[in-house]
Amino acid sequence: MRLLLALMWLLHWMPLPLLGRLGKFVGDILFFIIPGRRGIALTNLGLCFPNMTQAQRVAIARAHFQGYARSILERGVLWWASPSRLKRLIKVTPAMPTELAKQRPTIFLCPHFLCLEVAGVAITMAGPACSIYTKQRNEIFDEALRKGRLRFTTDERNLLAREAGIKPIIRAMRSGRPFLMLPDMDFGPKESVFVPFFGIPAATLTAPARLATATEGQVIPVVTRFLPDYQGWEVRFFPPWDDYPGPNIEEATRRMNAFIEERVREAPAEYFWSHKRFKTRPEGMPRLYDQHFKQL
16 A cells, blocks of 8 residues: 555656546556446446447446546645645636635535545635545555545544534534535435435435534535546536425435436546445335346
């Protein structure tokens, strides 16, 4: 792991177009040598885009692996490049909502697009913010990741332990620190509801709606994308959601998934397809991944 981190540090000096092309090459290799993750990605794409041909889904899956490898190598730029270089590479659109976030407790809702780490950098360069942190098994990588996440916000209290629950998040939001939340992974049935995602019942956290209710806060979606021609990354902030969450938590969660689905359709290869998004199933419904792997 030390060798990998040293390599990432060396590579961060490369011009981003060269580093991005190297990442694309590494992603091509990963696509062919990791059949399990390739199978998960193709299964997800088959479920979400049933009208595509298999060749189209394979092309998206391959581009996904290319983008994923890019995001790993480019993380070194986020961790060690100068602030001036980062400001040149990160395009914030339409603008950082700093003043808006000061008015009310704020959730920055950040779906799992491949370069989502860029959102955290852009937000913390503008001011303090907090997020959930899961301790990594490898201590060396854990230390590097923590330092990277805390680079522009050195207060350890801004990394909140998942097992601590919702109360520290509420306290942080009420103290004026926006909460950067990644809402769209399958964490099992606890504190989740089944709502559609691309027409498939998906176990989805109700935490965004519950947090917004508890803090009387606002939800500002933020989506990250690669800029064309390896020129950097876009961090796009959307207007705060009106009348969110409303009286019905399940309907609010359904609304969130619909928003994420719209963004995925805009750039399907950049979504995190190698996660088992539909692993948790409603009672009595068959498992999806074992069944589909047999067809690959």
